[in-house]
Structures are given as C-alpha cells and as structure tokens.
Amino acid sequence: MTDPSRLTLPAPAKLNRLLHITGRRDDGYHLLQTLFQFLDHGDTLTFRESSDERLELDSPLAEMADDDNLVLRAARRLQQRSGTSCGARIRLHKTLPMGGGLGGGSSDAATTLHGLNRLWRLGLRTPELAEIGLELGADVPVFVHGHAAWAEGIGEQLTRVELDTPWFLVIHPGVNVSTPTVFKDPELTRDTPPITITRALQGGASGWRNDCEATVRRLYPAVDAALDWLGSRAPTMLTGTGACVFARLESQAEAASLARELPVAWQAFVARGVNRSPLQDALDR
Structure with a gap:
C-alpha cells in the first residue's frame, strides 16, 4: 500500500542542444537563446513528511552551506510562499556531477517544489511553482514545467518544442566548471545575432552550437580533450557551460559501444533524450 507521507521522484538531467549568447544586460546577466531537452537519467529525491516544520536534508551535499543548497532553499521558499507549517525529511541520491552543465541543482530544486507541493x-499550480523556481535560478522553471523548450531572455522565457529523441553518450572529464568564471571571461562570445525559433528548428542539430x-x-x-576525443567519433557539443560533453548517436547499442572505449580518467553515462520530463511522468503515476 502506498505511504501518503512518503514520496520518491526523479530529478532528470538536461542538455543544451543549442546555446547562443546574444547580449548582456546592465545587471550583468547574459541574454540567451537555447534549446533545453531532458534525459532519462538523473538524481532521485525522497520526501517524508515530518511532524513539525523542520526541514532536514540527507545527501552527499549536506556539508554545503544552506544558502548554496538549492534543495533546502526551494523547500524554505515554498514554506514561506504557502504559509504552511509542514516540514519534511529529504533524502537526495546524487548522480549528476556538480559543475557539469546538466542542470542537476536546478532539477533538484524543481523536483523539491513539485514533491513538497504534493x-x-x-495545491499550487505549475505556473506558481515556476514563479518560485525563478527566484532560485533561471534554469529552474524549465524543470518545473517539464517539457523540452526554446528559452530566451536569461533562460526563463519558455516555448514548448518537440525535438528528436536520439541516444546520447555524456562524458564528464573530471573537472568542475565555474559558470561565473565562464560568463565573466572577456573573450566569451556575447554578440551572436538572435534567430527565430523557427529558424533554429529548421536548421536542425547539424547546425547547432554552444557559444x-x-x-x-x-x-x-x-574539457578540451574530451571534446576532441568524442568529436572524432560522433557529432559532439558542450552542454551549458560544461564540464559535460555529449555525442548524439542513433542507438543505445552504438552509445554503449562508444562508452566502452572511454579513457579511464573520465566518467560517462548513456541516456535517451526525452521531450517530456521523467518528473512529469512520475507525478502522473
């Protein structure tokens, strides 16, 4: 029998299958155009209702300062916004690497909002949860809405899209990339001309790139070495600001075969691209 006081949900990874930087706002935020797609692979969170309003987190990131922990920040923001006196014990099974460009922290936050709302x-609706999520980070709303999307602005203006759903080999070359460092770099491309969503989709994956x-x-x-190694074998791109790189492949068997050739210093996984988030599938079950 299902325990109504306990809930386990996935927090899937994402790929940026295209990422253009079209400008920079006066407040320092960069203006983007990107295509988000989910993977059938990610973290898992288990929520258990507590008898008081305390929030407790059991995870490999428990030593992280609370102000930097998106799971606890999401839970507290939901408490504040809803006025609830409920609390929870949260267990995070972490699979996605930090600083990997797979959106792990944002996905964990979105799953926390959906899980604790349930x-x-x-009874908060998805747009309300997405609004709370935007206060935590620009990537959180796409995970809350749970559908592949064309994103603009700082990544928060979302239009649902349907992308191809190939298999991917995703490599993490063992480094943690600092997003602020990348976005502060004076040589970063910041002047790509904006394109329409129609043009982006008509161009197809062969023309997509990451600025x-x-x-x-x-x-x-x-990361340079991983891009060169994988790019010599299949169409390859960086996701987000990295460190993960991914290759688009036609079958699970092809992706798994390529993974077996991987240099021992790197980690990798095989996953399929999906347009509907595994989180939404789990919430509907």
Whole structure:
C-alpha cells in the first residue's frame, strides 16, 4: 500500500542542444537563446513528511552551506510562499556531477517544489511553482514545467518544442566548471545575432552550437580533450557551460559501444533524450 507521507521522484538531467549568447544586460546577466531537452537519467529525491516544520536534508551535499543548497532553499521558499507549517525529511541520491552543465541543482530544486507541493497537499499550480523556481535560478522553471523548450531572455522565457529523441553518450572529464568564471571571461562570445525559433528548428542539430564552448576549451584543458576525443567519433557539443560533453548517436547499442572505449580518467553515462520530463511522468503515476 502506498505511504501518503512518503514520496520518491526523479530529478532528470538536461542538455543544451543549442546555446547562443546574444547580449548582456546592465545587471550583468547574459541574454540567451537555447534549446533545453531532458534525459532519462538523473538524481532521485525522497520526501517524508515530518511532524513539525523542520526541514532536514540527507545527501552527499549536506556539508554545503544552506544558502548554496538549492534543495533546502526551494523547500524554505515554498514554506514561506504557502504559509504552511509542514516540514519534511529529504533524502537526495546524487548522480549528476556538480559543475557539469546538466542542470542537476536546478532539477533538484524543481523536483523539491513539485514533491513538497504534493506531499504537503498545497495545491499550487505549475505556473506558481515556476514563479518560485525563478527566484532560485533561471534554469529552474524549465524543470518545473517539464517539457523540452526554446528559452530566451536569461533562460526563463519558455516555448514548448518537440525535438528528436536520439541516444546520447555524456562524458564528464573530471573537472568542475565555474559558470561565473565562464560568463565573466572577456573573450566569451556575447554578440551572436538572435534567430527565430523557427529558424533554429529548421536548421536542425547539424547546425547547432554552444557559444560557451571556445571559452571553456581554453580555460579547462580536460574539457578540451574530451571534446576532441568524442568529436572524432560522433557529432559532439558542450552542454551549458560544461564540464559535460555529449555525442548524439542513433542507438543505445552504438552509445554503449562508444562508452566502452572511454579513457579511464573520465566518467560517462548513456541516456535517451526525452521531450517530456521523467518528473512529469512520475507525478502522473
């Protein structure tokens, strides 16, 4: 029998299958155009309702300062916004690497908002949760809405899209890329002309690129090496600001075969691209 006081949900990874930087606002935030797609691979969170309003987190990141922990920040923001007196014990099973460009922290925050909204029976709608999520980070709303999207602005203006759903080999070359460092770099491309969503989709994956890639290659030799190794075998791109790189492949078997050739210093996983988030599938079950 299902325990109504306990809920386990996925927090899937994302890929940026295209990432253009079109400008910079006066407040320092960069203006982007990007295509977000989910993977059927990610972290897992378990929520258990507590008898008081305390929030407790059990995870490999428990030593992280509370102000930097997006799971606890999301839970507290939801408590404050809803006025609930409920609390929870949260267990985070961390699979996605930090600083990998896979959106792990943002995805964990979105799953926390959905999970506690369900566990605490708050009844908040998805747009309300996305609004809370935006206060935590520009990537959080796409995980809350749970569908592949064309994003503009600082990444918060979302339009649902349907992308192809190939298999991917995703490599983490063992370094943690600092997003602020990449975005502060004076040589970062910041003047790509904006394009329409129609043009982006008509161009297809063969024409997609990541404007952060040249900067990350220069600053992080391990990422440069991973891009060269994988790019010599299949169409390859950096996701987000890195450090993960991914290759688009036609089958799971092809991706798994390539993974077996991987240099021992790197980690990798095989996953399929999906347009509907595994979180949404889990919430509907």
